[in-house]
Amino acid sequence: MYKTLKEFDEDMERELADHAPWKxxxxxxxxxxxxxxxxxxxxxxxxxxxxxxxxxxxxALTEVLS
Known part of the structure; x- marks a missing residue:
């Protein structure tokens, strides 16, 4: 759990960053x-x-898949 709203905001920024690992x-x-x-x-x-x-x-992808 987050202790502060700032920690939550920082975590969300990391998660939504263009270079986030999951992306x-x-x-x-x-x-x-x-x-x-x-x-x-x-x-x-x-x-x-x-x-x-x-x-x-x-x-082209759509045609190949259909």
């Missing part, structure tokens, strides 16, 4: 999963935010 694990896992499926159409992603931004690879 890195999630990004790596998602990237590997997506690339496993996109391999069927000879493409891949390196960065989820930039590579899926225009929607083209996301459409």
């Amino acid at each position: 890195t694990i999630q990004q790596n896992t998602s990237t590997k999963w997506i690339n496993e499926h996109l391999r069927l159409v000879n493409t891949q992603v390196e960065d989820l935010q930039t590579d899926l931004a225009d929607g083209l690879k996301l459409i």
